Amino acid sequence: xxxxxxxxxxxxxxxxxxxxxxxxxxxxxxxxxxxxxxxxxxxxxxxxxxxxxxxxxxxxxxxxxxxxxxxxxxxxxxxxxxxxxxxxxxxxxxxxxxxxxxxxxxxxxxxxxxxxxxxxxxxxxxxxxxxxxxxxxxxxxxxxxxxxxxxxxxxxxxxxxxxxxxxxxxxxxxxxxxxxxxxxxxxxxxxxxxxxxxxxxxxxxxxxxxxxxxxxxxxxxxxxxxxxxxxxxxxxxxxxxxxxxxxxxxxxxxxxxxxxxxxxxxxxxxxxxxxxxxxxxxxxxxxxxxxxxxxxxxxxxxxxxxxxxxxxxxxxxxxxxxxxxxxxxxxxxxxxxxxxxxxxxxxxxxxxxxxxxxxxxxxxxxxxxxxxxxxxxxxxxxxxxxxxx
Ligand code: GLA
Numbered sequence: 166x167x168x169x170x171x172x173x174x175x176x177x178x179x180x181x182x183x184x185x186x187x188x189x190x191x192x193x194x195x196x197x198x199x200x201x202x203x204x205x206x207x208x209x210x211x212x213x214x215x216x217x218x219x220x221x222x223x224x225x226x227x228x229x230x231x232x233x234x235x236x237x238x239x240x241x242x243x244x245x246x247x248x249x250x251x252x253x254x255x256x257x258x259x260x261x262x263x264x265x266x267x268x269x270x271x272x273x274x275x276x277x278x279x280x281x282x283x284x285x286x287x288x289x290x291x292x293x294x295x296x297x298x299x300x301x302x303x304x305x306x307x308x309x310x311x312x313x314x315x316x317x318x319x320x321x322x323x324x325x326x327x328x329x330x331x332x333x334x335x336x337x338x339x340x341x342x343x344x345x346x347x348x349x350x351x352x353x354x355x356x357x358x359x360x361x362x363x364x365x366x367x368x369x370x371x372x373x374x375x376x377x378x379x380x381x382x383x384x385x386x387x388x389x390x391x392x393x394x395x396x397x398x399x400x401x402x403x404x405x406x407x408x409x410x411x412x413x414x415x416x417x418x419x420x421x422x423x424x425x426x427x428x429x430x431x432x433x434x435x436x437x438x439x440x441x442x443x444x445x446x447x448x449x450x451x452x453x454x455x456x457x458x459x460x461x462x463x464x465x466x467x468x469x470x471x472x473x474x475x476x477x478x479x480x481x482x483x484x485x486x487x488x489x490x491x492x493x494x495x496x497x498x499x500x501x502x503x504x505x506x507x508x509x510x511x512x513x514x515x516x517x518x519x520x521x522x523x524x525x526x527x528x529x530x531x532x533x534x535x536x537x538x539x540x541x542x543x544x545x546x547x548x549x550x551x552x553x554x
Contacts, residue, residue: 168192171221171287172552178238179223179283187223187283189310193302193549194219195288196295196344197377197511198502199353200458200465201443203473205338207398208359208411209440212447213340214368214375214545215348220286220299221552222307227279235263238285248277254332262297265328266304273324275314282307289539292379293501293508297333298341301325306549319361322346336392348548355447359411366450368545373455373497374519376512378526379539380479383507390475391504394432401425401433410436435472439465459498459513463488466500475505479534483510486529495522514542 166174172190179187194215201211227234231249236242237259244260246252252268254261270277284303288296302325309315316324325342329335339358347354351369356362368375398410405413405421410433418433425433442461449458466484470476480501487499487510495518502511514522523540530538 166287168217168219168552171219171285172223175221175223175238175283175285176553178285179225179281182236182283183225183281185225188225188554189307189551190221190223190553191303191306191310191549191551192219192221193299193306193345194348194546195299196341196348197375197509197543198340199375199511199513200439200446200462200500201340202439202465202469202500202502202505203394203475204436204439204443205340205356205358206336206395207402207436207440208409209436210443210447211340211356211358212353212366212443213344213356214353214543215344215548216288216294216377216543217546218288218294218299218543220284220288220296220303222282222284222303224280224282224307224311226311227281230279233263233267233277233280233282235260235282235284238283248279259300261332262300262328263304265332266301266308266325268332269324269328270305270308270312270314273314275308275312277308278311280307280311289379291383291508293503293505294377295341295345295503297329297335298325298345301328302342302345302549306551310551310554318346335388336395344548346548348546350545350547352545353447353450355443359409364447366447368450370453372516374514374516374542375544376514376519376522376540376542377502378483378510378512378530380477380483380507380509380530381536381538382477382479382534384477390506394473394475397429397432398436401429404429405433411440413437431472435468438468455497455513456492459492459496462498462500462511462513469501469505473505476501477506479507479530479536480505480510482533483526483530483538486526486533487512490522490525494518494525
């Protein structure tokens, strides 16, 4: 479904639910991270792109004062958010991403009006494609349109990240909200998570495509382990005497090895190596050096699996299948993407082999794990936008 079709569908959903046409329609995309995993909260580099899957909201001012009603078309469930006294956490659970953003606007002194909202998201939930960031950024984009308070894009991403920290309890880095705000068609975004400066990296060669493979499994330990990894990285930086692992070097780490717990050592080795790989991969994309990019993706996966320990058997199986297909069969590289413990893998593939690759991975993955994967390609998409006002 194109974004236009999706937005028409959401506008129609609004009409059916509330009996009038919406005044605003906004959209914010999910993302896939091509490389640079678990580097954002270490002040490192990431290389994500926005995908052609979106959280779309259609809305109008509401007659009922003091309330934002958000109806989720897919779950057929409505969140009633009281805004008069300052927004707090509440139910349903998914509404907390929205609540956090409203609270962020209120915290900046913005007067948020009562709204009727119809929501639909095509970003797979819990799939490691930042369905939550899409929801946050979509909410922020709607509130910008409804209040006229248009924010600086960096501040907007930071406000959404804060919502995730404080209302969803996930101590995430800045990558997901950033790319959902700033994605560009046919471009990857090389983001320096320290300076928050971005550089566009073209991904417009029709001969290659980004294939996303959803393992359709999610192992519950995800959130707790994420916070643990963050703490381990901070511990490593402290031992190394640097502000963050961005400032550490492979040699420095090797020299400090004896005074370090092995787990902490391996966590730091992943981050230091991954920051390097991300910069090399950006160069590889610029030079259309697909084989090099692919090798960096495999190396990233191995490091996430062995040193960072955030992969799982299902993601490993997908990467092994990709590797077995090989460059001859059209797969340059493949790796887990996002926080880990399930969710998606990402592969760089030859466009003219996509059909065959999808068929092989789906079959082999089912054989190995008993689970059906979902596979789709996406071109890099535009970040959040107001589609109707
Ligand atoms: C999650 C977080 C991001 C990032 C990735 C790992 O998606 O939300 O900030 O840390 O994990 O790279």
